[in-house]
Amino acid sequence: MTQRPARVPEWARAALSEVFDPCCREKGISVVDMGxxxxxxVQAGHARVELLLTSGWCPFAARVLTEVEEAIxxxxxxxxxxxxxxxxxxxxxxxxxxxxxxxxxxxxxxxxVGDRDxxxxxxxxxxxxx
Amino acid sequence: xxxDAFVFDGVAHPFNFTPKNAYGSAGEMFxxxxxxxxxxxxxxxxxxxxxxxxxxxxxPDDIRRMVYDHSDTDMLVAMPLPLTDLFRxxxxxxxxxxxxxxxxxxxxxxxxxxxxxxGRRALDLMERQVGEFGAKAFKFYNVRxxxxxxxxxxxxxxxxxxxxxxxAQELGINLIGVHKGVPLGPQPVEATQxxxxxxxxxxFPDINFVIFHVGLPFIxxxxxxxxxxxxxxxxxxxxxxFVVRAPRLFAEIxxxxxxxxxxxxxxxxxxxxxxQPQWALQAFKNFTIPQDLCDGYGxxxxxxxxxxxxxxxxxxxxxxxxxxxxxxxxGRPQTH
Numbered sequence: 001m002t003q004r005p006a007r008v009p010e011w012a013r014a015a016l017s018e019v020f021d022p023c024c025r026e027k028g029i030s031v032v033d034m035g036x037x038x039x040x041x042v043q044a045g046h047a048r049v050e051l052l053l054t055s056g057w058c059p060f061a062a063r064v065l066t067e068v069e070e071a072i073x074x075x076x077x078x079x080x081x082x083x084x085x086x087x088x089x090x091x092x093x094x095x096x097x098x099x100x101x102x103x104x105x106x107x108x109x110x111x112x113v114g115d116r117d118x119x120x121x122x123x124x125x126x127x128x129x130x
Numbered sequence: 131x132x133x134d135a136f137v138f139d140g141v142a143h144p145f146n147f148t149p150k151n152a153y154g155s156a157g158e159m160f161x162x163x164x165x166x167x168x169x170x171x172x173x174x175x176x177x178x179x180x181x182x183x184x185x186x187x188x189x190p191d192d193i194r195r196m197v198y199d200h201s202d203t204d205m206l207v208a209m210p211l212p213l214t215d216l217f218r219x220x221x222x223x224x225x226x227x228x229x230x231x232x233x234x235x236x237x238x239x240x241x242x243x244x245x246x247x248x249g250r251r252a253l254d255l256m257e258r259q260v261g262e263f264g265a266k267a268f269k270f271y272n273v274r275x276x277x278x279x280x281x282x283x284x285x286x287x288x289x290x291x292x293x294x295x296x297x298a299q300e301l302g303i304n305l306i307g308v309h310k311g312v313p314l315g316p317q318p319v320e321a322t323q324x325x326x327x328x329x330x331x332x333x334f335p336d337i338n339f340v341i342f343h344v345g346l347p348f349i350x351x352x353x354x355x356x357x358x359x360x361x362x363x364x365x366x367x368x369x370x371x372f373v374v375r376a377p378r379l380f381a382e383i384x385x386x387x388x389x390x391x392x393x394x395x396x397x398x399x400x401x402x403x404x405x406q407p408q409w410a411l412q413a414f415k416n417f418t419i420p421q422d423l424c425d426g427y428g429x430x431x432x433x434x435x436x437x438x439x440x441x442x443x444x445x446x447x448x449x450x451x452x453x454x455x456x457x458x459x460x461g462r463p464q465t466h
Contacts, residue, residue: 023319023347055346055372055379087170090376107350110389111428120357 007039012049015071021054021064027103031064035095038086040072045079047072052091061085131202132415132464134434136442136457138205139407140307140399141342141367143222144193144230145211147185150218156275157216160314161185168404173374176409188403190230197400198234201408202464204442205456206234207267207399209307210243213314215275228263237460239449241267241307246294247274247283253297260301266449267305268298269342273314273321282321285339286329295334304337305448311346312368324352331359338448340397343368345383356391363448364391366440367399373413381419385429393436397445408466414441 016037017030024034031037031051038050049068053061065083072081096104113119131137145164152158165184172178197203208231210224211217224243231240242259244252259265270291274281283290285308298306310324324341331339344352344364356362364387372380387396398414400407415437419429443453 022313026320055376090379092376092378093382105350107353107386107390109427110385110430111426113389113428116389 007041008037009040009042011075012040012047012072013037015075016068019064019067019071024100029100029103031068033097033100035091035097035100036064038089042078045077047075047078047081049081049083050086051083052089052095053085054091131204131457131461132411132441135415135438136205136446136453136461137201137203137411138207138398138442138445139197139203139402140207140340140365140397140445141209142193142197142206142230142400142402143209143211143404144188144190144226145222145403146187146217146219146226148187149185151187151221152217153215160213160216160221164404167368167371171371171375172405173409173413176406184403190226190233193230193402194233196402197407198237200406200466201400201411202462202466203400203407203411204237204460204462205446206238207241207445208238209241209269212243212245212271214245216314224259224263228259228265231264239266240264241269243269243271244294245274245276246270246290247276247281249293252294256294256297256301260303265303267303267307268294269307269309270294271309271314272326273318280318280321282318284321284326284329286326286333288333291330292333295330295337299334299337305340306337307340307342307365309343310341310352311343311348323348324355327355327362328359331355331362335361337361338363340365340448342399344387345369349383349386353386353390356387356395363395363397363444365397365399368401368404370398370410370414371401371405373410373417377417378420378423380417381423381429382427384432385419385423385427388430388432388436389428393433393439394444396436396440397448398441411441412466 013032016032019031021031036051038052041048049072068083069081072078147161152161165181168184169178197206208227210227211222212220214220228240231238240263242265244255246252272282285291311322313322338361340363341352342365346369356364369383419432423429424431446453446456
């Protein structure tokens with residue numbers, strides 16, 4: 001079900017692979033792996049970046065936008081960059097990369113669990129061995 | 131009541147958004163965040179307030195009108211914000227909340243709130259809030275800014291947290307809420323995660339702890355705690371307001387909670403006046419988890435029984451109130 005962000009050049013994906021939302025920094029999940037990136041478009045040296053937020057609550061949005069702009073503007077051929085949050089599409093967990101999914105979702109899907117109580121009794125740590 | 135569901139709203143804050151109330155840019159930033167939340171999550175077909183309308187001092191009458199006159203809410207928790215490091219009066223002063231509760235003593239419940247870092251002063255204020263103002267529970271916030279930068283404390287800290295829990299028990303209180311997730315301003319995210327709830331729940335098995343804003347973010351972590359401790363509960367306050375704008379996201383959060391924690395451990399809150407309560411209540415009443423999520427992931431469906439528990443019955447039980455007699459006494463026929 002994972003959807004890779006559309007309209008994102010590889011160089012931009014690489015440039016943003018070290019940019020983190022503060023909620024994900026300690027887990028090492030970049031804005032790319034979180035699926036926040038929708039598009040990067042460069043016209044005449046000006047880059048426009050579209051980002052989705054995981055929730056409208058995020059008070060760190062301004063900081064993430066600045067870090068994204070700095071990372072993109074550092075690329076050769078890009079003079080200026082404007083990063084914008086877009087609201088016409090909702091972020092969903094389908095946008096997580098496989099690595100982000102592994103880091104963030106340590107509880108298995110219920111369909112893989114079957115009997116919840118038996119799972120709990122046999123797993124002292126979530127997702128760990130019985 | 132909405133349909134046959136008694137509605138006990140677990141949180142409304144009479145905010146004081148007047149500009150002079152904020153301490154500097156951090157307070158202003160937080161105020162603007164809240165207005166942005168109002169704008170972003172209020173559905174397109176619902177009235178949105180202008181900044182001038184929203185950023186004011188909300189009175190007890192304003193809150194009463196919004197919750198009781200303009201929605202099918204039957205009971206309410208008047209909940210203070212003790213953010214005295216960001217706002218001169220804390221943003222939602224406990225005295226105003228106590229006053230709000232006196233307007234409808236049968237329907238509105240006052241929760242107290244203090245800053246545990248204040249030590250003896252906090253304990254004394256707890257005594258006053260319970261003894262003089264009838265507080266039925268307490269709500270805590272784990273990050274302070276008193277020393278000029280974020281200063282977090284943990285719910286499992288024996289020196290800071292446990293004394294206020296012990297004081298609560300001494301005062302006959304066994305219900306404590308805690309703000310988690312959703313950073314309030316530039317907070318260290320670690321302090322808004324839920325891992326410290328293990329220690330609190332284990333050390334105080336006779337206190338029921340309600341974790342607010344589940345799934346925003348940290349849903350898997352929170353589920354893992356809720357599963358293992360019978361005295362941990364999940365509040366959908368703010369989470370429920372994604373029901374219209376991001377229904378599949380909301381369905382995933384709710385589906386996980388229903389499977390791992392069960393319908394008896396989930397409670398509702400409106401966060402009025404950030405959002406007018408009725409649209410989310412109506413949307414939740416009509417909500418079902420998309421069948422492909424139930425089939426694909428194994429989430430249980432949201433039943434009418436579960437809706438009744440989540441919207442009111444569970445919170446009544448947490449307040450030690452009899453469901454049947456309270457619903458008969460205070461349930462109002464749906465009018466919206």
